[in-house]
Amino acid sequence: MKHRGRGVACGWYGIARTAAMDRAAVWVELDDGGTVKIATGVTEIGEGILTGLCQIAAQEMGVRPEDIVLGDNDTARVPEAAHAGATRMTYMIGNAVAIGCREAFGKFRDAMGAYWGVAPGSIHAFAGDVWVEGSPTKRMSMGHAVHVLKKERGIVIVGSGLFTSQHTPLHPETGEATPWQSYVFGAQVAEVEVDDDTGEVQVLGVWAAHDVGRVVNPQQVEGQIEGGVVMAVGHALMEDYIQHAGQTTTPGFAKYILPTALDVPQVTSVLIDEPDPKTPLGVKGIGEPAITPTAPAIINAIYDAVGVRITQLPATPERVMSALQEKRVREAAPIDATRVTAQEEIPMGPP
Amino acid sequence: MLTFDQYLTPATLAQAFDALEGLPGARIVAGATDLLPWARDGRAGDVHLSALVDVSKLPELQGVGLADVAPGRIRMGAATPIAAFQHHPLLQQQAPVLGRCAVWFADDQIREQATVGGNLVNASPAGDSQPALLAMNTHVTLARREKGRILERTLPLSEFIVGPGQTLRQPLEIMTRLELDALPGHGAAFEKVGHRRSLVISTVCLAALARLDPTRRRIEDVRIAIGAVGPVPERLDDVEDFLTGQAATGARLREAAELAVERVRSRSRQAYRREVLVNFIERALVAALAQAGLEIQRVPKESGHV
């Protein structure tokens, strides 16, 4: 028979390096044709940072994302932006890019202001067009503007940016610290179906709400949530790297089981996008926060469905069946008022 | 990693025997989908063979059709890919349990490459095709060459597999074809459980076929075969006998299913397999009988049996 249930879990996560100062630096150049060259320590690992940074730069520089060229992450060629992890990329490097672009764009405005004889603040740019507020004639393409500044004024527009996040180390005895400036909160609900013929658990739906700060690219944030949820489904139900006396019995994907397209829930993502007030862009992150509530939500949903609490991951079919069998045996035994096990304490009831 | 001195693709059965006889240690290969994953770190490691003899294109091993001299039987070449279980019109109509088995067998790609003969000759205890083929009263034909003449022998699949990875095939024999029942009117079901829903090794697998008598109250014919719970796949002949000719009720199905508990002789997870096996037998029979025209309710589960 199949049984359905639901579980809920909350989560929180700190953004960028833990209890240590974090930093990222960027160089920006407004380049021929109205393109923009950006050098920073980033390589795409799949989270979408490449596109996200190009969107940020495009917005700040008044060009389009496809006009941005992002240099390879190469210690001999770009300024350091530290590591690709800790859900820090959009927060650290996104902010650094914004700062670097603002410096460069500020110089652009100053130069164009001098060229056009207008206040720098009246100059705007978007998607490759540059114009002066309120003027029908003072407009040109970004490409032309770059050309004019270089040829006629000898100006190459460059900027740099540094973003630092202030974190303090842990006190060795109490753990007292400010380990991060920014936190991402979250909550997920999971709905499962448990098959008591086999112990199989299918996760049918997950609803995930995360406070991700300002959203640069909604599709990418959803993609991170969906990927994190499915990775957690694997952790919750099927993944186990097994060693006996140091020898691995799961050295490949035949024995180490990952979720396939047939194992994944429908995922509904809710992006709570209140900007983070402490940083120029207001962005936070999502890569790791997405993965923490799912597994307990699933485990709690299994309890809701069939009344067994799995306390050891993964909740394989064997573990679920074994727990169901124990439950049946326990419930079939005559009631003994003196025998109260951990699972059977009489519920306290609501206040 | 798999390495070898030679890889031969004979065009005729005679050339295949030339190769096997001429190269001691030569191994027959069809789809290679079991061989290549086996020769890797964590399993057999680096394996070197004198030769691989690829039989997958031999004309004698091809084709799916009705067996001309045996009415009600289907003939299938040993090199038939598992994908044919799902796609071949004759098998869809006459042996639908095979399609139900195929959807649980690895994935789309591997089904195009893996052959039914290879699956049987490798005789993995967790092989998914074996229960379905056993339930269809499959016979396998093996060809050999004696004094220049190609001879054949045919034996039931139930006798062919004798242990984990062990069959009655002699080293210089080549499986050429199978013959199995055409059962268009039977209800059919295939059950399998692993740790996920695709490309997964079976912990328990089972095929069931059933036909009702004209009154639609009694079971006229029932076949149940199991895999992955012991060293070899098996027909549950005692369970079949218990049910044949009997009224089909939930209680009877449960009693029949519990007869099979002793069949679990795996090296691990026996308690789990026993419980699932009983549930699978019940569930598969209910599904097969429903297709055959009779809806049955399963009895509730409280009666523990393990």
Next chain:
Amino acid sequence: MSEPVSGCQAPVDGRHPMTEISATVNGRKVTRSVPNHYRLIDFVREELKLTGNKEGCGAGECGTCSMFVDGKLVKSCLTPVQKIQGATVETVDDLDRDQGMTVLQRAFHKCGASQCGYCIPGMVMAATSTLRRNPAAGLDEIKEGLGGNICRCTGYQKILDAVQLARDVLNGSRPESALDEDAGTSFIGHSTRRLDAPGKVTGAIKYAADLWMANMLHLQVLRSPHPHARIVRIDASKARRLPGVECVLTCDDVPGVDNFGVFIEDQPIMARGVVRYVGEAVAAVAAETVDIARAAVKLIEIHYEVLPGLFDPEEAMRPGAVQLHAHAADNICKHTRIRKGDVDAALAAADLVVEETYRTAPIEHAYLEPEAGLAYVEADGCVAVHSPSQNITHHRHMLAKILGRPINKVRMIMSTVGGGFGGKEDMIYQGMLALAAIKTRRPVRYVFTREESFIASAKRHPFTIRYTMGLQRDGRITATRMVMVSDGGAYAMSTPGVMNKSAILGPGPYAVPNVWVDAIGVYTNNTPSGAMRAFGAFQSEFATEAHLDLCAQRLGMDPVALRMVNLMRDGATTHTRQQLDRVLAVDCLQAAVAAAGWDAGVPHRQGLGQAPRSDLGGTGTRAPCTLGARLAPMAAAEPAAATVPAK
């Protein structure tokens, strides 16, 4: 399977017989001579340099190698090259036939289906096959068509969206303009299509294993078969003499200070005097071909003296256990403490105390791209290492020290990463590559097998968490105690950071006045544990959220309500005494619950005789998977008789 006939041996010199293969690949006739053991994936990637197709596992389990042979989609890592003799092969590299991208590839681009991209060529092939076979395939059939392809990044949802979009555009039910970029008035906040997606869906983008340089050598590594052993003697003389071998490296070849590590630099680039886990690198060979390098590795003779191993962190901490690292008494790598208030007093005063123990398993990152790299020495003597490292800044520091060079004579370039998740933060092979490039003065390439990646690279820390929570009747948590012990494995890797993060975040986003957390990471002779997505917080927060559900059950409370009582609000003080400003924890919970719909009640209410919950099975859930979307419905027997009751 039976053993091979004795006397039949692989060529000791690594030179295998060649075989000539003629086939039509992507519309072009090719004839090549390749080692006879090549599989189709080797032919396509190594010989034809069509690197769009990947070898994610070599065992037919991941689908990244999928391609068409005579119109049928197969896994090319399971296809001996001889099988394509005279056949027609179609790979991802030319799928679009120079038209740009196919509709399906454009749909992948539009839907955000490509993240790291490593699985994507194989996915594109599987989706192409599915729609070729049935242009009207529904979602279930599409899922089955992709069931042999693993993705670790996307969770599949956008891949499935893309295939359905392509299907609809191809059959005309949606216009082609649905594939275009959406219009927008701002770039921030816009679902801009990924700029790297075209390179990924066509297989054009190069990952580390796709890189080639002229005159390149190939590296293979000898790895320890023992979890704990002293290295008595290494004799590499036979290996060095093998024709085609350019160098054999051991720890003796390391010129500088030989240790690396994310927090504690306790790991040599090749084992020094002792091996501490199965899979630890002991020696490395650079040779003209991978086959020769592998053969040479087999010729290296190592005499080990096996030592007692520790495989359980609790045992490893006991007095008298063998000490695995000189710097770690009791084998404790890191012990993080959080102490706030008085937990004992609070527990004594609590209305309810709930105890339970939770366990999480070691987890493999399973990025579809196995580790790989290419190293070379530039004209000015700078050694460059091109690899998917997640921290090239730190790696450069360590490598400079290990190679005994100025830091600006070491260059680390981060290649496009086919999935990281923290598993590519440790410098477990770049040192050997750099050293081999320096010694041979030629470029050197190294590609891990999947099995190597499994046993040699970091795993997520398994945790055992002993949880005690004190609550009042109204649901307020008054005390949380978490005692967490984790198997850190043979080397520190990210253990110190993981213990910190697991402790800081462990008690959850709740206002708890009394908190006691111990997070203890212990050295053992298991595969080292290291960074993995959520870095200790996955494990500790799992325990907290499961425990809260147990508490809700005991209190007879709805688990959402219990959390509402305890969640932090604006201005809350964390467990490390940081004062927060804005806290959106309640907003998130309310949003998740609103999106799902939630019928409040105690967990498993039906077990208490209450009516079952009413929020199940709505939109936002999928139907349970029952395989067989493509099977014709069984020919019905004549209409059924009545339903027979159970007895």
